[in-house]
Amino acid sequence: MNRASSLLALYCALIAYAAISLSPFAWMLITSFKQPGDLFRLPPTLVPSMLLTEHPFENYATVLVERDFLRFFLNSTFVSFTAAIGQVLTCSLAGYAFARLPLKGKNVLFAAILATAFVPTEVTIIPEFLLMRWFGWMDTFLPLIVPSFFVGSFGTFMLREYFAALPDEFAEAARMDGAGPFKVFWQIYLPLAQPALVSVFVVAFITNWDELLRPILYLNSPELYTVPRGLMSLFSEYEAEWTLFMAGSVVSTLPLVLVYVLAQRHVLQGFMAGGVKG
Amino acid sequence: MRKRPQISPTLLAVLFLAPSAIGLLVFRLGPIVWSFALSFYDWRIFDTPVWAGLDNYVHILNSPIAGRVFLNTLWFAMLYVPGSVGIALVLAVLLNNSLRSSAFFRGSFFLPYITSTVAVTLAWRWIFSTRFGLLNNLLKGLGWSDPPAWLADPAWALPSVAIVSIWKDCGFYMLLLLAGLQTVDPTFHEAAKIDGAGPLKRFWQITVPLISRSLFFVLILALVRSTQTFEITYALTGGGPNRASTTLAYYVYENAFVHFDMGYASALAYLLCIAVGLVTLVNFHFRRRWVHE
Numbered sequence: 273m274n275r276a277s278s279l280l281a282l283y284c285a286l287i288a289y290a291a292i293s294l295s296p297f298a299w300m301l302i303t304s305f306k307q308p309g310d311l312f313r314l315p316p317t318l319v320p321s322m323l324l325t326e327h328p329f330e331n332y333a334t335v336l337v338e339r340d341f342l343r344f345f346l347n348s349t350f351v352s353f354t355a356a357i358g359q360v361l362t363c364s365l366a367g368y369a370f371a372r373l374p375l376k377g378k379n380v381l382f383a384a385i386l387a388t389a390f391v392p393t394e395v396t397i398i399p400e401f402l403l404m405r406w407f408g409w410m411d412t413f414l415p416l417i418v419p420s421f422f423v424g425s426f427g428t429f430m431l432r433e434y435f436a437a438l439p440d441e442f443a444e445a446a447r448m449d450g451a452g453p454f455k456v457f458w459q460i461y462l463p464l465a466q467p468a469l470v471s472v473f474v475v476a477f478i479t480n481w482d483e484l485l486r487p488i489l490y491l492n493s494p495e496l497y498t499v500p501r502g503l504m505s506l507f508s509e510y511e512a513e514w515t516l517f518m519a520g521s522v523v524s525t526l527p528l529v530l531v532y533v534l535a536q537r538h539v540l541q542g543f544m545a546g547g548v549k550g
Numbered sequence: 551m552r553k554r555p556q557i558s559p560t561l562l563a564v565l566f567l568a569p570s571a572i573g574l575l576v577f578r579l580g581p582i583v584w585s586f587a588l589s590f591y592d593w594r595i596f597d598t599p600v601w602a603g604l605d606n607y608v609h610i611l612n613s614p615i616a617g618r619v620f621l622n623t624l625w626f627a628m629l630y631v632p633g634s635v636g637i638a639l640v641l642a643v644l645l646n647n648s649l650r651s652s653a654f655f656r657g658s659f660f661l662p663y664i665t666s667t668v669a670v671t672l673a674w675r676w677i678f679s680t681r682f683g684l685l686n687n688l689l690k691g692l693g694w695s696d697p698p699a700w701l702a703d704p705a706w707a708l709p710s711v712a713i714v715s716i717w718k719d720c721g722f723y724m725l726l727l728l729a730g731l732q733t734v735d736p737t738f739h740e741a742a743k744i745d746g747a748g749p750l751k752r753f754w755q756i757t758v759p760l761i762s763r764s765l766f767f768v769l770i771l772a773l774v775r776s777t778q779t780f781e782i783t784y785a786l787t788g789g790g791p792n793r794a795s796t797t798l799a800y801y802v803y804e805n806a807f808v809h810f811d812m813g814y815a816s817a818l819a820y821l822l823c824i825a826v827g828l829v830t831l832v833n834f835h836f837r838r839r840w841v842h843e
Contacts, residue, residue, distance in 0.1 A: 286644055289637075290658045293721065297661070299684055300673040315687050362573070365566040373563035381571060388578040392778055392826060394802040394819040398588065398812055399581035422573025452556035482667050484781045489807060500668040504785060507672060514676050521669035528665045536657070539664060544725060 300525070303518040304331055311514050331519040339516065341523050343495060344502035348481055351416045351498060356476035358421035360469050367431025368457055372443070382432070389425035393485070401489055415490040416483065420476065427472040430545045434468040435461060471542035474535050478528055499524040589817035595810040606817035615793065622708055623798040627776040629712040635772050637716065638723035639765070643757065645724070646731040659721035667718070671785035674714045675701065704794035707787050711795050714782050719775065723768045730764030731757070762841040770833055777826050798822045
């Protein structure tokens with residue numbers, strides 16, 4: 273094969289897989305703009321027929337207002353944002369201490385934080401559930417947010433690496449000027465770690481937005497539902513209203529696509545550094 | 551200039567590490583020990599726990615349902631691990647050879663991994679729909695007159711879960727492998743080309759050994775993930791039809807939070823954990839046979 277034709281084959285393969293990768297999104301979007309009557313046509317049509325009517329966004333209006341997805345959206349945003357902030361806070365403190373502060377035995381703690389990340393959720397979720405019940409946190413956002421303020425393996429690992437790679441000279445110079453160890457952290461090293469902090473934030477935001485098991489276990493009142501939880505309950509309550517299910521799915525997907533597009537570099541670096549979600 | 555009293559660096563370290571240490575104890579080490587203890591009790595959540603010794607484990611080993619669930623988990627791993635890592639490897643090699651616009655392809659392959667799991671799984675559920683679904687109408691168009699009922703067919707339900715999981719994760723594995731490929735020195739390939747090695751031979755004898763470290767890491771990751779199937783199963787099949795797609799992780803959820811049989815579920819979770827640990831150990835044992843440092 274000559275070079276041109278092998279390049280052509282290469283691009284055909286890449287385009288074919290891109291189609292497989294993206295078509296479920298396309299189908300979700302098209303279905304969300306269909307009129308219910310067009311759902312069960314054979315063969316399926318690719319026409320987003322609702323767009324041709326006087327109310328092009330009717331499915332979305334129904335889902336957001338009548339089926340309460342606007343509230344779910346706000347809940348998800350609040351929970352994911354707060355949990356991600358907690359994760360950045362805790363992981364930056366821990367990462368900095370592991371990298372740059374003296375303490376005997378800190379490596380044992382670090383090893384334990386990393387090792388326990390590989391224990392399956394199934395093992396810890398039952399005691400976690402009992403604990404949350406005992407705290408009286410059932411049917412609140414607390415079980416979805418508070419654990420993020422305490423421990424995060426991937427973020428701690430990533431920030432430890434990042435702080436360790438920064439040069440020592442800044443600290444020495446600041447110390448000469450009389451800055452205490454906290455000031456050195458807060459005014460010098462933390463601002464320098466900004467790219468890594470953003471990575472930890474976006475990964476935590478995405479992971480928390482996507483969470484399904486915990487909202488199922490901890491949230492009973494529909495007004496507290498997150499978007500994925502609300503989507504599952506919409507799906508089980510209504511029969512085959514795929515136009516609405518898909519509009520809800522777009523509402524659930526869009527913020528993550530937006531984060532990805534706006535902060536692509538941070539998203540890629542964050543997930544690659546972690547190797548695991550969460 | 552008057553100096554303010556300063557906190558010592560060691561005290562600061564203690565303060566900075568306190569949340570993580572507390573979190574580790576309360577949300578990780580504590581629960582790990584607690585669920586191990588629970589696995590020796592007979593406890594429906596509304597009753598008092600009763601010591602049961604090894605009963606839970608004995609019941610699991612004698613239960614035909616649990617046996618079915620173990621086999622399902624194994625079958626899922628056999629589909630998911632080679633499927634996702636294989637596709638990821640091919641995509642990574644293709645992308646590494648392409649000239650331009652690889653950012654677009656990389657972005658589209660990775661997108662499924664970071665978007666809302668429940669949302670894309672529902673979209674797939676609609677695609678898999680037997681009569682009105684996109685997939686079966688496409689297959690009929692291609693000449694397959696009697697395509698399977700996918701989610702409603704006990705033989706196809708678990709492979710369907712595997713298809714969605716592979717579709718969702720392989721872009722992530724591709725990214726990790728691509729990072730490995732980009733460290734490979736192209737002169738190796740040039741030298742082999744001059745010696746007359748074809749593309750397949752170059753792939754197996756140069757590319758794979760040179761990225762064996764990332765490949766090993768991705769394989770471990772895929773293996774661990776193959777045992778943690780909750781969201782996709784929940785939203786796609788609910789473990790059905792008739793338990794055909796119930797895997798171990800899903801069965802833990804069902805026993806713990808549908809039947810509230812906490813002791814039995816904890817024992818299942820521990821068996822899952824032990825199985826994952828064993829598989830990982832075996833992999834590390836064979837690591838030096840094929841992974842080049």
